[in-house]
Amino acid sequence: MAAPMLRGLAWRGRALRGWVGGAPRRDITFKLDERTAHSTLDLFKQDTGVVYRVLGIDPTKVPRNPERFRDWAVVLGDTAVGAGRHYWEVTVKRSQQFRLGVANVDVSRDGCIGTDEQSWVFAFAQRRWQAFVGGEAMPLPSVGQPERVGLLLDYDAGRLSLVDAGWRRCLHTLSADFRSPVVPAFALWDGELLTHSGLNVPEDLTGD
Template sequence: MDAVKRAPIPKSQWQWLCSAAAAVTLDPDTAHCELSLSEDGKRVRLGQRKRVRLGQRKSLSDNPHRFDYWECVVSREAFTSGRHYWEVEVNNSWRIGVTRESAERKGRFSFSPQQGYWCLYSGSYGFSALTDPVTSLPLSLRPRKLGVCVDIEERKVSFYTVESRAHVYTFTDMVFPQGEKIYPVFWTLDQYKDLELLPAVSVEIKPVTDS
């Protein structure tokens, strides 16, 4: 399974993805208290025992939108229609995807579509789609840069390896009320390397690089 390689998606499809590029920034008011965010809202890592601060930690005052168990943060931006694509340079321990506005943020909930979370996981337990039960993914598809595309009307979210332009996984039949806000969501336990939101991409096609 680890030896699986997938051909790049067609250039026309990649251009179609890139044409929906969205600028995404992290919302400090939703960040778990152990996370440290950069001042520009583009980078996050676990803050505890970090040698170098990436920005001022937010107040620990309670906020109904703040995660208090899982080390998560959502974006300032939310989507209620259309198609939106963004890229993340990943670290060694992450969950990345989307969540609906009404999903639980307090306490220990499960990251699953049933709970309103559609995410991939990468870390010490491997690489997987957080379905119920979990769907293992080939380690050969684990990206250095992850592309995420959510289509609100189609009710699906797809993931890609940016460096090889390969499709990794798609969640379909997302369940949420019409008009509910859908947020990019990020979780990390890496204390030494950031998750970094990359600048909005252009439709220019770059050569595929070896992963």
């Protein structure tokens, strides 16, 4: 029997909306946490989408919060994962420069996801994909530019996969050493992203 989702988990002094742990679950549901969003990012569609504003909001006008990213356009999901396999998708067709992945719930708010050992990220820029592990970038050739991608997280196995959601094809899998709960993580420097959670883990993927 799947473990229940516990609301209001406190981690590093902040209350997460949810916690997914215990027995494997296949239906992680999350929204974007406005408290973590950099001042250049606006959330929309009931906090499931994020849009980049070139000028953004004057940082002095944004509510002060130690959980907010200070220097980079990053926002985190509000549900932490500590076990099991989980899957969500992101519509990326309206952006040409972004990062998608997972990060420790206590990842530094002074850096960007993908630049440290607390985050595991797939990045798209200049029409090329890269994977970031331990702050090191690895090019991913022949990925193309899907309009919608999936992220398949196997926490127990230490694996994060990038999926072409349209073709149901696994594009690349990276290995991770998860030592604490992680949350979905996003960075954006133009356009917008729209997240889709509450999805079952696909069992019919090809590739990789």
